[in-house]
Amino acid sequence: MTVPSSDSVAERPAVGYALDGPVAWLTIDRPERRNALSAEVRAGLWAGLRRFRDDDGAAVLVLTGAGDKAFSAGGDLKEMAAETLRVPPPDWLPQLGRNIEIDKPVIAAVNGVAYAGGFLLAQYADLVVAAEHARFAITEVKVGRGTPWAAPLPYLLPPRVAMHLLLTGEPISARRACELGLVNEVVPADQLHAAAGDLARRIAANAPLSVRAAKKTVGLLARYPLEQALEVAERLWAPVYHSDDAQEGPRAFREGRPPVWKGH
Known part of the structure; x- marks a missing residue:
């Protein structure tokens, strides 16, 4: 894989929005930083979700990450340390159904690790398609941070599974996440884009x-x-x-x- 130059990284937006027929694609585009949730990325997610909400031509959104390593590895810890962030404000990151209402379906296409805030984004999506090598983890206990956003997790998973994820911070595989019901479909990495797009188009074809x-x-x-x-x-x-x-x-x-x- 070619590593982008610092100039090319600076020139491209941190989050891209593209419309393919009735399907909108929202892509976190900082693979060289494992798609960490920097202030720029978070602002891009807010803008992209609002654009989708208001876009009459878009029926379904697919949220994904660039590259093949990370959907999002979570918050940008270096940035958080520099800012001495303590309690994140309620609008720190979009949480569908909590701090932003979108009545159209959102699919997470998880192309790599979904840790911490990346797990949050997948958790709050309506459907999840994951690459075979994807991993899911709530890693906040390993860095002394909090997970109030995980309160709905026992609605999606058995309470003891949710407890294990929260207390250990250890990752689970895409296959295990699918067995538990957190993921709808697991596909080879090179088929993720097509599988997520196909699911989105099938939904968009309905009333x-x-x-x-x-x-x-x-x-x-x-x-x-x-x-x-x-x-x-x-x-x-x-x-x-x-x-x-x-x-x-x-x-x-x-x-x-x-x-x-x-x-x-």
Whole structure:
């Protein structure tokens, strides 16, 4: 692999945003720093996620890292030490559903290590596709830092698995993460981009109102008792049932053609 010159590193943005049809790609582009979450990278993530949220041409986002070593190795410890950062502010890093609301699906394409803040980004994504060599770890206990963002982790993993990750700081493989339900699919590294893009396009081909309501439905039990969750779900899906798209789907099926979604 060719190491980029300092000039080329300085010239390119720390986080890139690109649209491929209905799929937006948000790429942390500091592979020479293991895609560490510097202030510049964090600002780029915020800007990219807001751009996706407001981009009517983008139906699904794929978040990934440049290179084949790291999705993100977490916070830039040298920068944090220089700034003597103590308690990170609530907006230090985007946390989907906590400090930024995006009703469209976000897929993490994990191309290497996802440690600490990198684990956070994967945890808060809606779906995760990982390369076979990817590793996941919550390493804060090894450097004396905190993980308040891990509070939802027992919703995704068995509590004792979450406890092991948090107390040891030790990594788990992509395969193990898939067995535990943290990862949806594991693929060879050279197929990661294609696999994540294919998943995104399959989702983007579906009725957009249904996709967005489905995303919100999945998290209801984490917020409400079952009876209340069902009531909220009924209200959530009512506009979908009353939409033009709810008539277009059956009509297209009857006429033997692909549906043309309007999103209303």
